[in-house]
Amino acid sequence: MSQPAISVEGLGKRYVIQHEAQQDTLRDALHQGARRLWRRFRWGTGFTEEEFWALRDISFEVQPGEVVGIIGRNGAGKSTLLKILSRITEPTTGTVRLRGRVASLLEVGTGFHPELSGRENIYLNGAILGMSRAEIRSKFDEIVAFAEVERFLDTPVKRYSSGMYVRLAFAVAAHLEPEILIVDEVLAVGDSQFQKKCLGKMGEVARDASRTVLFVSHNTAALQAICRTGLWLQQGRVVQHGPIGECLSAYLASGNESAAFTPANTAKPHITSVTLDRAALTSGRLRLSVGFKSPFPLGCPVVGITLHSRHGQPLAGCNGRMMGERWRPPALSEGVITAEINPLPLHSDTYRVSIYLGDAVQDYDQRLDALEFDFVSPHFYPESPPLHVIGQLDLPWQWSVEPKSS
Numbered sequence: 001m002s003q004p005a006i007s008v009e010g011l012g013k014r015y016v017i018q019h020e021a022q023q024d025t026l027r028d029a030l031h032q033g034a035r036r037l038w039r040r041f042r043w044g045t046g047f048t049e050e051e052f053w054a055l056r057d058i059s060f061e062v063q064p065g066e067v068v069g070i071i072g073r074n075g076a077g078k079s080t081l082l083k084i085l086s087r088i089t090e091p092t093t094g095t096v097r098l099r100g101r102v103a104s105l106l107e108v109g110t111g112f113h114p115e116l117s118g119r120e121n122i123y124l125n126g127a128i129l130g131m132s133r134a135e136i137r138s139k140f141d142e143i144v145a146f147a148e149v150e151r152f153l154d155t156p157v158k159r160y161s162s163g164m165y166v167r168l169a170f171a172v173a174a175h176l177e178p179e180i181l182i183v184d185e186v187l188a189v190g191d192s193q194f195q196k197k198c199l200g201k202m203g204e205v206a207r208d209a210s211r212t213v214l215f216v217s218h219n220t221a222a223l224q225a226i227c228r229t230g231l232w233l234q235q236g237r238v239v240q241h242g243p244i245g246e247c248l249s250a251y252l253a254s255g256n257e258s259a260a261f262t263p264a265n266t267a268k269p270h271i272t273s274v275t276l277d278r279a280a281l282t283s284g285r286l287r288l289s290v291g292f293k294s295p296f297p298l299g300c301p302v303v304g305i306t307l308h309s310r311h312g313q314p315l316a317g318c319n320g321r322m323m324g325e326r327w328r329p330p331a332l333s334e335g336v337i338t339a340e341i342n343p344l345p346l347h348s349d350t351y352r353v354s355i356y357l358g359d360a361v362q363d364y365d366q367r368l369d370a371l372e373f374d375f376v377s378p379h380f381y382p383e384s385p386p387l388h389v390i391g392q393l394d395l396p397w398q399w400s401v402e403p404k405s406s
Contacts, residue, residue: 011094069227100179304356
């Protein structure tokens with residue numbers, strides 16, 4: 001049996017967070033600048049240290065040709081792990097063994113020299129990967145065509161827009177054929193057409209049995225279609241490592257998502273919390289509960305919900321006023337209103353929810369992007385989730401065919 005392409009054992013990354021004591025007097029504030037200057041050279045009073053482990057006791061192996069989707073909520077340690085594997089950050093504990101040439105795309109412009117042109121950076125990145133000039137030249141036209149930056153090929157990349165940067169960076173990383181390709185959620189920078197193009201290329205790379213890929217994304221459809229294996233991180237630790245479908249299902253069902261809010265003005269009705277039922281979500285339903293409080297009884301409490309794509313495009317919305325006579329709750333000063341969509345006709349992706357609170361006449365409070373959630377559609381593509389979808393709706397199409405008699 002061949003050796004693993006990636007071996008990680010007991011990996012940990014610790015950061016030290018410095019806290020400065022709050023200043024209580026004007027005299028303290030006036031002397032704050034001088035004290036900070038002195039403390040650059042030596043710790044004095046007023047500072048405390050806190051240890052934060054971004055990763056702790058991480059161990060796993062990735063076989064050659066395996067495509068692994070790394071999942072987890074913000075702050076789970078995904079980006080820190082990829083930075084260590086890309087040799088950008090040193091681990092605090094543990095060991096990492098990489099067998100093969102590594103190309104990584106972690107953020108816009110990673111690995112590019114800003115003063116060099118796009119053409120020069122292509123050759124520079126190829127040389128870093130250990131490729132000969134002839135090998136790079138054989139891929140050069142394909143890279144330029146994919147990135148669509150031919151007009152600016154001899155312009156220093158420091159003058160590129162973020163979109164141009166990421167197009168060229170991805171094209172270089174994907175086309176120069178490293179044995180190990182590491183890609184973070186950087187593709188979110190590009191426009192939708194470029195993202196589809198990149199996901200298509202990622203699918204090609206994933207089908208190459210000689211290429212090992214680590215892929216971080218919130219695009220659950222892409223993870224399902226491209227990856228065979230999942231690695232679920234939570235609070236810097238591995239929760240699950242196995243088939244991507246099992247990891248995604250467990251991750252998406254792992255406890256309700258909830259947000260609590262502190263109102264700027266308690267003299268008017270306000271939203272106190274929003275809770276997403278993840279168990280309902282994994283069965284294809286959206287169930288949201290909105291807590292509210294008012295200094296006076298709301299004669300007809302109304303909650304409005306707007307569903308957005310991950311890019312902020314409004315997809316659908318509803319509120320109690322639209323229900324007419326069917327919505328006549330009692331007057332309440334405090335309570336919870338729950339709304340449900342069953343089934344939820346959306347493609348697998350990441351979505352945002354905005355919440356509004358009012359009564360039969362007016363709105364009192366709003367929480368834009370109150371929650372964000374990942375959704376895996378269980379409806380119509382159970383065996384082969386589509387990599388390229390049209391729009392956001394996953395509607396129950398019915399197909400039939402009739403032969404024409406001669």
